[in-house]
Amino acid sequence: MTAKEQRLSAADIAARLRDDILVGERSPGERLGEAELAERFGVSRGPVRDALRLVAGSGLIDFTPNIGARVREFSLTEARALYQLREALEGQVATLAAKRVGEADIKRLERLLAEHALVIESHPENAYLQSSKDRDFHLVLAELADSPLIFNLLAQELYPQLTLLRRCHRSSKGRGGRALIEHQRIVEAVSANDCELAGLLMRRHIQASWNSFYTQQTSK
Amino acid sequence: MTAKEQRLSAADIAARLRDDILVGERSPGERLGEAELAERFGVSRGPVRDALRLVAGSGLIDFTPNIGARVREFSLTEARALYQLREALEGQVATLAAKRVGEADIKRLERLLAEHALVIESHPENAYLQSSKDRDFHLVLAELADSPLIFNLLAQELYPQLTLLRRCHRSSKGRGGRALIEHQRIVEAVSANDCELAGLLMRRHIQASWNSFYTQQTSK
DNA sequence: TCTCTTTATATTGTTGACAATGAACTCTGC
DNA sequence: GCAGAGTTCATTGTCAACAATATAAAGAGA
Numbered sequence: 428m429t430a431k432e433q434r435l436s437a438a439d440i441a442a443r444l445r446d447d448i449l450v451g452e453r454s455p456g457e458r459l460g461e462a463e464l465a466e467r468f469g470v471s472r473g474p475v476r477d478a479l480r481l482v483a484g485s486g487l488i489d490f491t492p493n494i495g496a497r498v499r500e501f502s503l504t505e506a507r508a509l510y511q512l513r514e515a516l517e518g519q520v521a522t523l524a525a526k527r528v529g530e531a532d533i534k535r536l537e538r539l540l541a542e543h544a545l546v547i548e549s550h551p552e553n554a555y556l557q558s559s560k561d562r563d564f565h566l567v568l569a570e571l572a573d574s575p576l577i578f579n580l581l582a583q584e585l586y587p588q589l590t591l592l593r594r595c596h597r598s599s600k601g602r603g604g605r606a607l608i609e610h611q612r613i614v615e616a617v618s619a620n621d622c623e624l625a626g627l628l629m630r631r632h633i634q635a636s637w638n639s640f641y642t643q644q645t646s647k
Numbered sequence: 648m649t650a651k652e653q654r655l656s657a658a659d660i661a662a663r664l665r666d667d668i669l670v671g672e673r674s675p676g677e678r679l680g681e682a683e684l685a686e687r688f689g690v691s692r693g694p695v696r697d698a699l700r701l702v703a704g705s706g707l708i709d710f711t712p713n714i715g716a717r718v719r720e721f722s723l724t725e726a727r728a729l730y731q732l733r734e735a736l737e738g739q740v741a742t743l744a745a746k747r748v749g750e751a752d753i754k755r756l757e758r759l760l761a762e763h764a765l766v767i768e769s770h771p772e773n774a775y776l777q778s779s780k781d782r783d784f785h786l787v788l789a790e791l792a793d794s795p796l797i798f799n800l801l802a803q804e805l806y807p808q809l810t811l812l813r814r815c816h817r818s819s820k821g822r823g824g825r826a827l828i829e830h831q832r833i834v835e836a837v838s839a840n841d842c843e844l845a846g847l848l849m850r851r852h853i854q855a856s857w858n859s860f861y862t863q864q865t866s867k
Numbered sequence: 868t869c870t871c872t873t874t875a876t877a878t879t880g881t882t883g884a885c886a887a888t889g890a891a892c893t894c895t896g897c
Numbered sequence: 898g899c900a901g902a903g904t905t906c907a908t909t910g911t912c913a914a915c916a917a918t919a920t921a922a923a924g925a926g927a
Contacts, residue, residue, distance in 0.1 A: 712880090
């Protein structure tokens with residue numbers, strides 16, 4: 428506990444709720460009663476209501492009027508929809524990034540890839556993936572695309588939902604070296620300012636990611 | 648007045664607020680005070696707060712904590728971002744639609760195009776566009792894509808925002824016959840189940856739409 | 868006259884009590 | 898023993914009063 432706790436605002440509560448959900452403190456399907464949360468955070472139900480609406484807006488909570496809020500669960504169909512959206516958004520990200528990159532940006536991407544390669548070498552089982560480095564790559568590219576609207580959609584809605592999805596359907600292993608190679612091809616296209624190719628490669632990259640996830644789910 | 652008005656729920660209020668904004672009853676930049684709205688709808692501030700949060704979630708309202716809500720205004724930069732998002736989403740829609748269409752769907756699209764052509768012929772000035780028929784085409788295609796996530800994003804967030812955008816920066820004339828021809832090419836690709844071509848054509852279609860809007864804005 | 872401070876007002880944020888709705892349980896009749 | 902109706906309980910929705918904050922106006926000093 429840092430010091431004295433000020434009265435938490437709705438936004439604070441929303442942030443902590445999000446964290447709790449993403450970290451697994453609250454499991455998918457779990458009920459989120461207003462009274463319980465109000466007591467837990469030391470405020471009345473008003474701010475908690477606001478916070479629940481906020482978190483619901485980013486798709487981490489299933490909300491039904493007159494019934495209440497639960498941590499969202501994902502069916503396999505919804506998971507596919509999520510990846511289809513991701514394919515669209517990240518494809519556009521790659522296209523835009525390819526149009527706008529400068530020298531410094533390219534250096535940054537290449538450094539990221541090098542780090543990523545190191546991580547994979549030191550974990551030859553490749554089990555470590557969809558790790559922070561993988562996420563980093565997609566986030567950095569989204570930043571380079573310089574489209575705050577799409578960036579926010581990715582960072583504040585889609586990626587959190589993907590995290591929750593993985594908590595829902597345990598998908599342990601990433602695709603390791605495969606993903607890295609695809610990242611490298613994408614960076615090549617981006618560096619060459621080849622917008623359409625970058626977009627195409629990224630969309631295929633996301634499709635491959637979905638295929639990996641999907642076969643993992645159906646094969647067990 | 649239909650009959651006796653039940654006490655309006657937060658969702659009802661949100662819907663009427665959305666309508667008011669999209670119809671132009673409330674202009675961009677206009678302040679939306681909780682007290683005023685509460686009185687207007689005959690409820691207390693509680694449900695109004697909920698409604699404002701809801702509408703803010705669909706991007707029609709600018710919300711600042713401790714300050715309040717205003718009808719959203721769009722800068723030209725934000726407008727471009729909107730179109731970039733639209734390009735991504737509708738490109739994916741066309742791709743998915745091309746993958747899934749059946750005979751009946753193709754018939755439906757062709758009928759829509761024929762109607763659209765009629766509308767244009769009867770209004771040779773072409774001023775009438777981005778009319779319901781144009782919107783219909785994109786909505787029907789989105790429906791065919793069979794991805795509720797993307798469909799909702801389009802129907803409940805992006806399209807309303809585009810409507811508000813046009814109310815912000817008056818863009819009178821659509822592209823008339825041009826758009827129709829592009830729609831026809833897209834339907835051809837969709838009918839042939841050519842996913843990548845359909846996606847490509849749609850993305851270019853949206854780009855052309857943006858260019859038309861942009862030149863209209865900067866030229867005056 | 869202008870700027871900075873201070874005060875007053877209006878608006879949002881929060882709270883606890885009350886109303887309405889949904890879910891669980893019990894009891895009856897078969 | 899089981900299905901359905903009625904009742905009870907828990908939870909969400911609503912409200913009006915209060916606290917905290919931001920905006921606007923008024924006044925003092927240079």
